[in-house]
Amino acid sequence: xxxxxxxxxxxxxxxxxxxxxxxxxxxxxxxxxxxxxxxxxxxxxxxxxxxxxxxxxxxxxxxxxxxxxxxxxxxxxxxxxxxxxxxxxxxxxxxxxxxxxxxxxxxxxxxxxxxxxxxxxxxxxxxxxxxxxxxxxxxxxxxxxxxxxxxxxxxxxxxxxxxxxxxxxxxxxxxxxxxxxxxxxxxxxxxxxxxxxxxxxxxxxxxxxxxxxxxx
Ligand code: BG6
Ligand code: MG
Numbered sequence: 001x002x003x004x005x006x007x008x009x010x011x012x013x014x015x016x017x018x019x020x021x022x023x024x025x026x027x028x029x030x031x032x033x034x035x036x037x038x039x040x041x042x043x044x045x046x047x048x049x050x051x052x053x054x055x056x057x058x059x060x061x062x063x064x065x066x067x068x069x070x071x072x073x074x075x076x077x078x079x080x081x082x083x084x085x086x087x088x089x090x091x092x093x094x095x096x097x098x099x100x101x102x103x104x105x106x107x108x109x110x111x112x113x114x115x116x117x118x119x120x121x122x123x124x125x126x127x128x129x130x131x132x133x134x135x136x137x138x139x140x141x142x143x144x145x146x147x148x149x150x151x152x153x154x155x156x157x158x159x160x161x162x163x164x165x166x167x168x169x170x171x172x173x174x175x176x177x178x179x180x181x182x183x184x185x186x187x188x189x190x191x192x193x194x195x196x197x198x199x200x201x202x203x204x205x206x207x208x209x210x211x212x213x214x215x216x
Pocket of ligand 1 (some may be wrong): 084
């Protein structure tokens with residue numbers, strides 16, 4: 001078996017959007033008279049928009065109508081998009097572009113597999129649209145992470161079998177999705193206690209293609 005493709009998560013792997021999600025979810029918390037903490041925001045990593053609101057409603061013991069839920073989701077996303085629209089290519093994590101160029105240089109296919117319905121807008125702000133062979137976002141599959149659909153669709157678009165794909169992820173939902181898709185994974189970042197990855201790297205400066213290849 002050999003490594004033929006890298007599938008990157010976007011949020012928390014290519015750039016830091018968690019800070020923007022946090023500000024927007026904190027506003028939602030405020031509407032519910034609830035103070036959302038940064039630690040709780042961490043638990044929303046990789047979790048879809050609607051599912052994130054469900055968690056906040058549970059934490060705050062809130063019961064609201066379906067119409068109010070839709071209203072809060074809409075307002076949250078509007079606020080989030082205002083932050084996203086200020087993003088620029090300097091917000092790409094250091095070392096990512098080098099790694100990606102190296103991977104493509106040795107013939108690997110590369111894709112983004114993100115739960116975010118805003119993924120393409122973010123990738124555009126980062127000026128990375130042409131950096132990938134395929135982009136799959138949260139609007140393209142029926143199920144979001146931790147289900148495997150997003151990664152399986154990315155593999156299909158790349159025309160690579162799942163067992164030849166390596167997923168790079170920062171969230172438990174994403175690592176579980178990779179495993180369910182039959183793909184190996186790299187945990188990106190410094191989080192401890194996440195399960196399912198074959199190996200962990202702290203940053204793109206630590207990413208070593210030779211080590212990744214040896215996983216196969
Ligand atoms: C994931 C993020 O990539 O996308 C989550 O880690 C986010 O925090 C999810 O909730 C959905 O994003 P969006 O942009 O569709 O609200
Ligand atoms: Mg992520």
